[in-house]
Amino acid sequence: GENVEQHPSTLSVQEGDSAVIKCTYSDSASNYFPWYKQELGKRPQLIIDIRSNVGEKKDQRIAVTLNKTAKHFSLHITETQPEDSAVYFCAPGSARQLTFGSGTQLTVLP
Amino acid sequence: NAGVMQNPRHLVRRRGQEARLRCSPMKGHSHVYWYRQLPEEGLKFMVYLQKENIIDESGMPKERFSAEFPKEGPSILRIQQVVRGDSAAYFCASSPFEGTDTQYFGPGTRLTVL
Numbered sequence: 001g002e003n004v005e006q007h008p009s010t011l012s013v014q015e016g017d018s019a020v021i022k023c024t025y026s027d028s029a030s031n032y033f034p035w036y037k038q039e040l041g042k043r044p045q046l047i048i049d050i051r052s053n054v055g056e057k058k059d060q061r062i063a064v065t066l067n068k069t070a071k072h073f074s075l076h077i078t079e080t081q082p083e084d085s086a087v088y089f090c091a092p093g094s095a096r097q098l099t100f101g102s103g104t105q106l107t108v109l110p
Numbered sequence: 111n112a113g114v115m116q117n118p119r120h121l122v123r124r125r126g127q128e129a130r131l132r133c134s135p136m137k138g139h140s141h142v143y144w145y146r147q148l149p150e151e152g153l154k155f156m157v158y159l160q161k162e163n164i165i166d167e168s169g170m171p172k173e174r175f176s177a178e179f180p181k182e183g184p185s186i187l188r189i190q191q192v193v194r195g196d197s198a199a200y201f202c203a204s205s206p207f208e209g210t211d212t213q214y215f216g217p218g219t220r221l222t223v224l
Contacts, residue, residue: 032211036215042217043201043215043218044201044215045215049211094211096165096166097143097158097168099155100155102152103150
């Protein structure tokens, strides 16, 4: 099965700074690499995803980079805002199932 | 276009009772996934269903848990004889067709076992 590790488990940044969260996985068959944002008591919301034939994808302040050889992918948030505060999960997998990381609590300090 | 719907949002059961959790996928979606989230943990895959078929149940506990997705109506996750350790948030997600990897999550059902 897939083993997923996510680092760091907590991250505090000043508003306007950048945040980077890294996810490593073990299953070379994984071909889909999403990041979800979950606010307290809410559903996970897909914020960005990337597939194995692409190395980088950007959507405004959010970007994801993938290194399939090293089996890791990272979430980059630039110009952070207080509303970015939440728990972020990586969830590598395929159309059959996703394996979620343990989460990163991001706190953006005003 | 309504998103994934789940009900009830909160469910309280006493030990030994049955819990039934419902999930209606997004319109046009025929694939449903169930995940369980314990407090301060990530989501754990339980089961993947298509209409009238269980495709992957590798994450389901062997006893007391079952899932179905009938031809008509919502998907049901059923937990028999609940125990305190079943207390968790249960999320379902849906995707439109086979081979599609993007999953959209419902609001979850928070089960509390007294």
